[in-house]
Amino acid sequence: MEGCALSFWIYMGVMSVFVGGVVRKVLASHISAMPSLVAWLAATVLLERLCTLCLPAFLVLAGLCAACCLYSSRQAPNLATSLPTEGKAVLITGCDTGFGHVAAKRLDALGFEVFATVLNLAGEGAQELQRTCSPRLTVLEVDITRPEDVQQALINTKAKLGMKGLWALVNNAGLCVNFGDAELSLISNYRGCMEVNFFGTLSITKAFLPLLRQAKGRIVTISSPSGDLPFPCLAAYGASKAALNLFINTLRHELEPWGVKVTTIQPGAFRTGLSSNMEHWEKQHKVLLENISPSLLEEYGEEYIQETRELFASHAATAPTDVSHVINTIVEALVSPQPQVRYFAGPGVGLMYFIHSYLPTTLSDKFLQKLFIKKQIQPRSLRKQNNLGKIHSLNNNNNNNNISSLNNNNIITSEK
Template sequence: MGTFFSAPGWLCLTVTAVLGGTIFCKLKKSQGQVGRKVVCLAGLWGGACLVSLSLFWGLILFSLSCFLVYTYFSGQELLPADQKAVLITGGDSGIGHALSKYLDELGFTVFAGVLDEKGSGSEELRRTCSKRLSVLQLDITDPQQIKDAHSKVKEKLQNRGLWAVVNNAGILGLPTDGELIPMTEYKRCMAVNFFGAVEVTKAFLPLLRKSKGRLVNISSMAGGVPMEKMAAYSSSKAALTMFSAVMRQELSKWGVKVSVIQPGGFRTNITGTSDMWDKLEKNILDHLTPDVQEDYGQDYILRERNFLMFMQTYSVMDVSPVLLDVQHAISAKSPFAFYAPGKMSYLWLCFVSFSPTGIFDYFSKKMHSHRKSMPRVLSMPNWKNEAT
């Protein structure tokens, strides 16, 4: 106790208090969710130091952790939006639509790529946003439309580079067992969620290199956390996540910073409409072989749309955490390599990365135990005896 009340002890305590107060002030101004997680981790680390060591040395280590967090926050100041141009794909609806409006309000020059430039989403952007925003016809699976969009962006920017590209456009399809998903759906998910994003990136990278700007790819928590019924969607998002990681390394020498956003469950139009579900169900049934259809049963397949309703029920309406993280990714002096906005998404990604596979599978099975729908053969009382 005498050591703590000595001059070095009081000095250490004072430094801790000053740094802690400064960090708290910076935390109140921080954007998105990741800053709060870093501070929580620093707090846990400091607490562990105080418990495991003597009070004096614990405070020294805690002061050091506060200093490191302070240094970390000093690189999180946001650059001004003036004269910075951003291309966003998938601006018709959902996150892309909300992001286009949000960045326009912040003062960015926004190019909103849309699937239908005459659709209601496009018209709303023209009506509600400033003249800085331009709506571009951009089906990311159409190479010619990508070239045309590139020409229009380059013409408007003239000698300026493009500050950021946000690859947001994506599709979900009808979630069901991987064996039941037709190959056409696997290819469609890859075409939009992965190959489209890659082609847009390749087309606009010269403009990003010129500005030493940002590449932001909207992936999904499903790209890192195995989820039943999501074989096609998750595979395409996992490919996008890995593409982002490789490009982050390769583009660093050009001064281009790359971030990947892995949101949790947010309610958007990606789940589609009832008419779309009908078409997808018909597509699945038309492509099944007789033996697979016999084993699963048509009733099981038709009940799979209940999973979409489950997703909508438990997803979050407010997409502002995603918008804040994208803003941080394109505006911070030192953006993060990845972001995980949404309830529990960061914890789930960490859980998958560090826990044994058997433990994750056990918890995943428990989470899906409420879904009592089973394939026809598995619901038969004597199916185990028949299998043996």
């Protein structure tokens, strides 16, 4: 009886997860939801059969994870059945390095008319784009946090487009100046991330919306899983991306009547831009030590902050450099007749979201802690408290042993 009851509850849990997943996907995919519906129902039927065999719970969980990974995997777009690129204009922000730089080259090669924004026209990234790409590509010097730069970019783009609208805006520019725990992160770090990742993206999106509405075009935004998942030591960066995600999702609803499709891409961890520069992490470490309050530094300890710097640098150094998965996803979002609302681009991203969405919080928290920043050193104050606790416990044990020994002696004396 107990075995049957356990099987029943496993069955109910699995079916609830997958039926909920079906409903969730259908509601999120307000366009062409049939492929998602078929895939989830097929997975549901398969696991329902597994449950009837009374398989152990861990096998069911493995099946869930495998189904999630298969579902979230994305292939390169089939250009034969995609929208034509000729005559379509795309503006991409943050093309000095990283995703934006590679995407600008790729979209130019596909025949798009590309407007690539960079921070420095004389920089190596801008020069390479001008040297290697076709005459269709235009490089614009734009700091998206400066309204005058954004307005000038709009004027230059309009002048070149003429009466034609803008097919797509790819919001790629971003910044991560966060370093360490939320309490240790400087207020300037929070403001810096918000200024670029949220307000900068907000500014350029609002400026170019009339051109996008005119073309019934698309907005593709490169966000981050840290905007949805509580990664340790990424509070400033994650908060800015969370604000960005909410803005973009709200915009998606509001622009639907205009025929503008809005997509968010959640990439995995890749080694791009400053993240691959060890001097960057050294500079961040130095700035933090110079500006943190003495009392806070005493409570956490320099060795704790030093370990965080080393973990960040190590994580960046081991991250993959091949960004083709992200670039393929950007292309798919631009040329697909029915782009998805959200894409996961990178190994393991779909699994992270699955664990965060469907498993208990305690398990998902442990998963993120083990996945990203594996801290070994405790803050100095906690180490002191633990040491005092051990000493106190040791003294109590000694006292108890002495009392026990004394009682035994008394018993022996009494027997004599």
